[in-house]
Amino acid sequence: MKFFVDTANLDQIKEAASLGIIDGVTTNPSLIAKEGIIGTEAILRHYETICGLVDGDVSAEVIATDFETMVREGETLAAIHPRIVVKVPITKEGLKAISYFSKKGIRTNCTLIFSPGQALLAAKAGASYVSPFMGRLDDISQEGIELIRSLREIFDNYAFETEILAASARSPLHIVQCARIGADVVTCPLSSLLALLNHPLTQVGLEKFLSDYARSQEQAEKTYPRV
Numbered sequence: 477m478k479f480f481v482d483t484a485n486l487d488q489i490k491e492a493a494s495l496g497i498i499d500g501v502t503t504n505p506s507l508i509a510k511e512g513i514i515g516t517e518a519i520l521r522h523y524e525t526i527c528g529l530v531d532g533d534v535s536a537e538v539i540a541t542d543f544e545t546m547v548r549e550g551e552t553l554a555a556i557h558p559r560i561v562v563k564v565p566i567t568k569e570g571l572k573a574i575s576y577f578s579k580k581g582i583r584t585n586c587t588l589i590f591s592p593g594q595a596l597l598a599a600k601a602g603a604s605y606v607s608p609f610m611g612r613l614d615d616i617s618q619e620g621i622e623l624i625r626s627l628r629e630i631f632d633n634y635a636f637e638t639e640i641l642a643a644s645a646r647s648p649l650h651i652v653q654c655a656r657i658g659a660d661v662v663t664c665p666l667s668s669l670l671a672l673l674n675h676p677l678t679q680v681g682l683e684k685f686l687s688d689y690a691r692s693q694e695q696a697e698k699t700y701p702r703v
């Protein structure tokens with residue numbers, strides 16, 4: 477299972493990369509806006525910088541909603557770096573753009589997927605990844621994880637090559653559930669990945685190891701004082 481970090485923040489991407497567990501980065505226009513990056517040139521440079529920080533795919537989203545402009549933006553994004561994946565929303569124009577990019581050998585991530593039917597269309601159009609948004613379904617009291625389960629079943633039925641990129645993951649539980657179902661990738665904030673580290677017994681166990689060791693050293697010092 478691949479882990480992508482869902483942020484446009486360079487410090488977080490560096491920290492995630494330093495852990496040796498990150499296979500890529502996803503961004504979206506809201507995450508770019510959060511970093512206060514203004515203007516097309518600055519945004520393109522930012523994506524280039526991200527590509528230099530991680531050895532994996534970097535999703536960069538088009539802003540346009542019509543086919544022609546999506547194609548223009550997508551080609552500009554794809555020209556930044558071979559590991560850029562053009563992120564396209566699941567709309568009629570988006571489907572046309574995904575199909576166009578697929579024929580041109582430009583990889584895509586179809587975003588804002590909330591139903592199996594949307595994912596099926598994106599896969600048929602040749603998307604490299606589909607991004608089902610689990611957390612946002614949970615937000616409206618629907619089981620986001622069930623969407624991941626349905627997509628795994630459908631994609632396996634037809635051996636689609638499109639990868640399931642479970643997105644909008646907000647908790648360590650989401651990540652583990654996705655791994656059990658067999659999502660190809662999960663993307664989430666660094667904090668959710670780091671939360672996987674935590675277990676009270678690990679903390680208690682480590683404290684005991686260290687205190688036992690310290691006590692035995694003190695004992696040894698008393699029994700065999702250094703001369």
Ligand code: E4P
Nearest residue numbers: 482502503504611612643644
């Ligand atoms: C995925 O590509 C999206 O950027 C992201 O996962 C959305 O997450 P959110 O619903 O927490 O904003």
